[in-house]
Amino acid sequence: MSNFVFDSINKLNLANLPTPIQRLDVLSKEWGVDLWIKRDDYTGIETSGNKIRKLEYTIAKALSEEAGVVITCGGIQSNHCRATAAVAARVGIKSHLVLRIDEEPPIEGNYLLDKILGANITFISRKDYSGRRNEIMKEIADEYESKGIKAYVIPEGASDGVGNLGYIEAVKETLEQEKELGVEFDTIVCAVGSGGTYSGLFLGTKLLAPQKEVFAFNVCDDEEYFLNVCTTIAKDTVSALDLDLEIRREDMHIIDGYKGIGYAISRDEELEFIVDVAKKEGIILDPVYTGKAFYGLFNEIKKGNFDKNKRILFVHTGGLYGVFPKQEQFAKIL
DSSP, X not given: OHHHHHTTOOOOOOSOOSOOEEEOHHHHHHHTSEEEEEEGGGSOSTTOSTXXXXXXXXXXXXXXXXXSEEEEEEETTOHHHHHHHXXXXXXXXXXXXXXXXXXXXXXXXXXXXXXXXXXXXXXXXXXXXXXXXXXXXXXXXXXXXXXXXXXXXXXXGGOSTTTTHHHHHHHHHHHHHHHHHTOOOSEEEEEESSSHHHHHHHHHHHHXXXXXXXXXXXXXXXXXXXXXXXXXXXXXXXXXXXXXXXXXXXXXXXXXXXXXXXXXXXXXXXXXXXXXXXXXXXXXXXXXXXXXXXXXXXXXXXTTTTTTOOEEEEEEOOOGGGGGGGHHHHHHHO
């Protein structure tokens, strides 16, 4: 089945793979579980995090269609947009980012890197982002096309049927590492913010390791929203690969209740938790995605909701640069 999924699929080799898997000895003892972490924050520097796995497939498709510019969208501190700008520069094409803002942002974190990497940037309001981002990206693409530059639009987070392949492949990678480590994970956990990472892990386990369960903690919106989004993305991939596989939303596990006061908005207790994990394990989670998801996992374990899960693998999807715009809030609690 694994060869069927990946043979003849066009992709680039841009990420530092495989990313290591490490046991969290201190937290395993404290939390009373066998807890491990997959370091997808190690995929690169400019391309650090989970998005590069998706972009290996997405940018390959853009190049196969002879695109001269890729257009995508995200928040002002979007890891996906920063990674897209880096990959575009690396392969010799332009990038154009549509970034959601409330007011003129300081030049810091991922936004600073976007500018250093040469991305063209269009700012839009939160309202327009919510209701018109795809239309706006299409208008920008049409403008490039009118100048004779082929444009390729990448959805938010590269979360679609193409980008989804990156985390199906990550499941295959994890299975190979299990053999090397002599362990087997019955549970995989990640954050979900646009849907592609979770739907890829979900589909990958259905194809390659159906005995595993995959859980996600949403960092925005709610469970119902992500059940719909992830089901759609998974079905798009199944259709693209012509797989005989039923995708049922009731088989997905989205754990609601840990987005806090809003996307990319941090509560002090979340940042205190990130600091505690860093001091105990030497690993820095990000405040937007992994910090909230890992905080959610901690609380759910303490509630007894993971008692039947024997060995848990948490996927660290990156986002280190998102720490720096929170420096004033971190300073207050340190």
